[in-house]
Amino acid sequence: MGLCFVLGAALLAVLCPRALAQITTPLQLPPNETGLSDTLSYVLAVEGKPYTIHLKKHLFIPDDFRIYMSDETGSSVSDSSYIKGDCYYHGSIEGVPGSAVTLSICAGLRGLLQFHNVSYGIEPLGSSPTFEHLVYRMNSENAAGSLFTQNHSRAAGWGLQEPPLVAVQLPKYIEVHVVLDKALYNYLGSNQRAVTQKMVQVFNLVNKIFKPLNMTVVLSSLELWVQQNKIPTDGAADELLQQFLQWKQLHLALQPHDVACLFVYRDQADFAIATSPSTLCRSDASGAVAVLQPAVTLESFSVLLAQLVGRSLGMGFDDNRGCHCPTHTCVMESAALHISGTKAFSSCSTADLEHFLRRNAGRCLLHSPPLRGSSPHSTPHCGNGVVERGEQCDCGSAEACSKDTCCARGCVLKPGAQCSSGSCCKTCQFKAPNTLCRPAADTQCDLPEFCNGSSASCPTDVYVQDGHSCEHDTGYCYHGRCQSAELQCRRIYGRGAKNAPLACYEEINSHQDRFGHCSNHQLNGYQPCSWLNLGCGKLVCTYPNRVPFTRFKGSIIYAQVQEHLCVSFDGMYSPSEEDPLLVKDGTKCGDGKVCMNGTCQPHSILNYDCNVQKKCSGHGVCNNKKNCHCHPGWSPPYCRVKGSAVGGSTDSGQWRRDINSLAPENTIKNVLLLTFCLLIPILICIIILIMKWNQLMRRCAGSEAASYASTEYDTSSFRSNLSVCSRQSSGSGMEPEPERRSRQSAGELREQ
Numbered sequence: 001m002g003l004c005f006v007l008g009a010a011l012l013a014v015l016c017p018r019a020l021a022q023i024t025t026p027l028q029l030p031p032n033e034t035g036l037s038d039t040l041s042y043v044l045a046v047e048g049k050p051y052t053i054h055l056k057k058h059l060f061i062p063d064d065f066r067i068y069m070s071d072e073t074g075s076s077v078s079d080s081s082y083i084k085g086d087c088y089y090h091g092s093i094e095g096v097p098g099s100a101v102t103l104s105i106c107a108g109l110r111g112l113l114q115f116h117n118v119s120y121g122i123e124p125l126g127s128s129p130t131f132e133h134l135v136y137r138m139n140s141e142n143a144a145g146s147l148f149t150q151n152h153s154r155a156a157g158w159g160l161q162e163p164p165l166v167a168v169q170l171p172k173y174i175e176v177h178v179v180l181d182k183a184l185y186n187y188l189g190s191n192q193r194a195v196t197q198k199m200v201q202v203f204n205l206v207n208k209i210f211k212p213l214n215m216t217v218v219l220s221s222l223e224l225w226v227q228q229n230k231i232p233t234d235g236a237a238d239e240l241l242q243q244f245l246q247w248k249q250l251h252l253a254l255q256p257h258d259v260a261c262l263f264v265y266r267d268q269a270d271f272a273i274a275t276s277p278s279t280l281c282r283s284d285a286s287g288a289v290a291v292l293q294p295a296v297t298l299e300s301f302s303v304l305l306a307q308l309v310g311r312s313l314g315m316g317f318d319d320n321r322g323c324h325c326p327t328h329t330c331v332m333e334s335a336a337l338h339i340s341g342t343k344a345f346s347s348c349s350t351a352d353l354e355h356f357l358r359r360n361a362g363r364c365l366l367h368s369p370p371l372r373g374s375s376p377h378s379t380p381h382c383g384n385g386v387v388e389r390g391e392q393c394d395c396g397s398a399e400a401c402s403k404d405t406c407c408a409r410g411c412v413l414k415p416g417a418q419c420s421s422g423s424c425c426k427t428c429q430f431k432a433p434n435t436l437c438r439p440a441a442d443t444q445c446d447l448p449e450f451c452n453g454s455s456a457s458c459p460t461d462v463y464v465q466d467g468h469s470c471e472h473d474t475g476y477c478y479h480g481r482c483q484s485a486e487l488q489c490r491r492i493y494g495r496g497a498k499n500a501p502l503a504c505y506e507e508i509n510s511h512q513d514r515f516g517h518c519s520n521h522q523l524n525g526y527q528p529c530s531w532l533n534l535g536c537g538k539l540v541c542t543y544p545n546r547v548p549f550t551r552f553k554g555s556i557i558y559a560q561v562q563e564h565l566c567v568s569f570d571g572m573y574s575p576s577e578e579d580p581l582l583v584k585d586g587t588k589c590g591d592g593k594v595c596m597n598g599t600c601q602p603h604s605i606l607n608y609d610c611n612v613q614k615k616c617s618g619h620g621v622c623n624n625k626k627n628c629h630c631h632p633g634w635s636p637p638y639c640r641v642k643g644s645a646v647g648g649s650t651d652s653g654q655w656r657r658d659i660n661s662l663a664p665e666n667t668i669k670n671v672l673l674l675t676f677c678l679l680i681p682i683l684i685c686i687i688i689l690i691m692k693w694n695q696l697m698r699r700c701a702g703s704e705a706a707s708y709a710s711t712e713y714d715t716s717s718f719r720s721n722l723s724v725c726s727r728q729s730s731g732s733g734m735e736p737e738p739e740r741r742s743r744q745s746a747g748e749l750r751e752q
Contacts, residue, residue, distance in 0.1 A: 085372020478586020
C-alpha cells in the first residue's frame with residue numbers, strides 16, 4: 001500500500017499543492033430506475049467520513065476540437081480523438097448545502113470536491129488494481145500572494161433605458177481558442193496529452209462556475225508553442241496583450257472562436273490577467289492574457305480564467321461595490337484566487353452581464369457549436385430532462401413526472417397534450433398562431449417573432465438587415481439596434497438633446513483626453529481623431545439648456561462653438577476600460593458612411609443589398625437572412641398580397657398559416673378572374689352577332705312587305721278596271737239594282 005501511495009503521489013502534478021493526503025476507494029452506486037448514463041453517484045471517504053456525490057454529465061468540447069502543435073516547421077494539426085467529450089461531470093455532495101463537485105471520469109475520478117470554504121482534489125492511483133484514489137486538501141491560502149493585484153474599477157453599469165432582455169434566459173456559449181507559450185508547455189510536462197488533459201480539466205472547473213448563468217465555456221481549440229514562442233511573452237501586461245492582439249489579427253485564422261487567450265508561465269509576475277473589458281464578440285479586441293505561476297493550483301487558475309472571461313463579458317470586480325454573493329466567496333473578488341471552496345457570481349456580476357447583453361454586445365454567445373457527446377448519433381436517454389431524438393417530451397425524474405401535467409413517464413405526452421414546454425406552449429397546448437413569443441428588443445431594427453400554431457418553440461431570433469436606415473435617416477440598423485448619435489444623445493441627456501454638428505466634434509475630439517478622443521489603447525492611452533474620423537470618436541451632443549440633465553455620475557465639459565453649446569460626458573472610467581460613450585458601431589458619420597471600430601467607413605462595408613421597393617413591394621424590410629419582413633397588413637414572402645394582420649416573414653413563425661390560408665382564396669380569385677376575362681369578350685361577340693342578326697331580319701322583313709304590297713295593288717287595279725268595263729258593255733237598259741250590287745261587290749273586293 002505504501003508503494004501505491006508513493007507512485008500515486010508521484011503522478012500528481014506540481015500544480016496541486018496539498019496538505020495531508022489519504023487513499024480512498026470510491027464506490028459507484030447502482031443507476032437509478034431511469035438507467036441514465038449521464039447521471040452517476042459515488043460514495044467516497046474524505047478525511048475518514050463517507051460522502052455521497054451526485055454527478056451529471058456536462059459537455060464543453062466541440063466535435064471539431066483541434067490541437068495545433070507549433071514548432072520550427074510551422075503549425076500542424078495533431079490528433080485529438082483521444083479527448084473524450086462525454087466523461088466530464090458536475091454535481092454536488094449530498095447533505096452539504098452549497099457544495100460543488102467537478103470531475104472527469106475518463107480514466108478514474110479526477111477533479112475537485114468543493115465544500116463551503118475548503119476544497120479537496122481527487123486523482124486515481126494508476127498502479128492500484130482496486131480503483132484506489134488519492135484525496136488531498138487543496139492549499140490556496142498562499143497562492144500567488146499579493147501578486148494578483150487587479151484594477152478594481154467598476155464595470156460599465158449604465159442605467160440607460162434598456163429594452164426587455166431575452167438573451168439572459170437563453171443558453172449561451174463562449175468559444176475560446178487557447179494558446180500556451182513554450183514555458184508553460186514545459187512546466188505542465190512537455191507532453192501533448194498531459195498538457196491537453198490539464199487544460200481540459202481547467203475548462204471543466206470554469207464551466208462549473210458559469211453553469212448558473214446558463215453559459216458554457218467551450219474549449220474550441222488549443223495551440224501549443226512547443227519549440228519557441230511566436231511573440232515575446234515578457235514585458236508588462238498591456239504590452240503583452242497588445243502584442244498578442246496584433247499577432248491574433250495577422251496570424252490566427254484557425255478554429256472559429258469568440259475570444260483568444262494566451263496562457264504564459266512566469267516564476268514571478270506582477271500581473272495575473274490582462275484583457276480589454278466588454279470586448280468578447282469583437283474580433284479586433286477579443287483577446288486576453290493570463291499568467292500561471294508556481295504557487296497557483298488548478299482551482300486558482302480556473303478562478304483566474306473565470307475572472308478573465310467575466311471581464312470580457314463586462315463584469316467588474318466586486319471589491320467595495322456592496323455586492324451580494326450567494327456563497328462564501330464571489331468569483332469576481334480579487335481574493336477569490338487565494339480562497340478554496342465554492343464560488344459564485346455576485347449580484348453585481350449578473351447585473352453587469354445583463355447590461356452587456358442589453359447593449360447587444362453578446363450576439364456571438366447565442367451560437368451553439370456541436371459538442372462531443374451530443375451528436376445525432378448519440379443514444380438519447382429518457383429521464384434526463386432534455387428532449388432528444390425520438391422523445392415527445394422529457395419530464396426528468398419519476399417524482400417530477402408525477403407532478404407534470406403534460407408529460408408522462410416514458411417521455412411521451414399525456415392524452416390530449418400537444419406539448420409540455422417551450423415559449424409557444426401553454427397548458428399543454430400550442431399557443432394560437434400569430435401569438436407573440438419574442439417581442440422586438442428595438443422598435444426600429446429588431447423584429448418580433450410569433451408562434452406558428454404547430455410548434456412549441458419560438459422561431460430563431462431575426463432582426464433588420466445591417467445597414468438599413470433608421471431614426472429618420474440619422475443612423476443605421478446594426479445587429480438589431482438602431483445606432484444613431486441622435487438616439488444616443490437623448491438616452492444620456494433626455495429630450496431636447498441632439499447630435500452635435502461637425503464643428504463641435506472637431507473642437508472636442510481633436511484632443512487626447514477623457515472628454516475627446518477616438519480610442520483608448522491600454523498601451524498608448526487616448527488617441528486623437530483624424531479629420532475623417534471625427535464623428536466616430538467620443539460622442540458629442542448639444543443641449544438647449546445651459547445645464548443638461550443626466551442621472552449618471554460623471555463629469556461634463558462644455559464648449560461654445562459658434563452658436564452651439566457642445567457637451568461631452570465622462571463616466572470616470574479607468575483607461576483600461578472601454579468607454580461606453582464612444583460613438584457606436586453602425587452609427588452614420590456622413591452620407592453613405594458608417595462608423596466601424598472608431599473609423600468612418602463606406603456604407604458598403606455592411607453588405608446591405610436590399611431594395612425594399614423591388615424585393616418587398618415597398619411594404620416591408622429585409623431581415624438579417626435577407627428575406628422580406630412585411631409590415632402589418634401584408635403577407636410574406638414578398639409583401640404583395642394583403643391579408644396578414646401582423647405582417648412578418650418566412651422566418652418569423654406566423655407566415656405558414658397565412659400563406660396556406662390565402663392559397664385557396666387566391667386560387668379561386670385567379671380562376672374567377674380568368675373566367676371573367678374570357679367570358680366578357682365572348683358575351684360581347686354574341687351580343688354583336690344578335691344585334692346584327694336582328695338588323696338583317698328587319699331588312700329582309702321590310703323587303704318582303706314592300707313586294708307583297710305592290711302585288712296587292714296591281715291586282716286591285718285590274719279588278720277595278722274589269723268592273724268598269726263590265727258596266728260599260730251592259731248598256732242603259734240595265735236596271736239599277738244590279739249596278740248597286742256590282743259596286744258593293746267591288747267595295748268588298750277592295751276591303752279584302
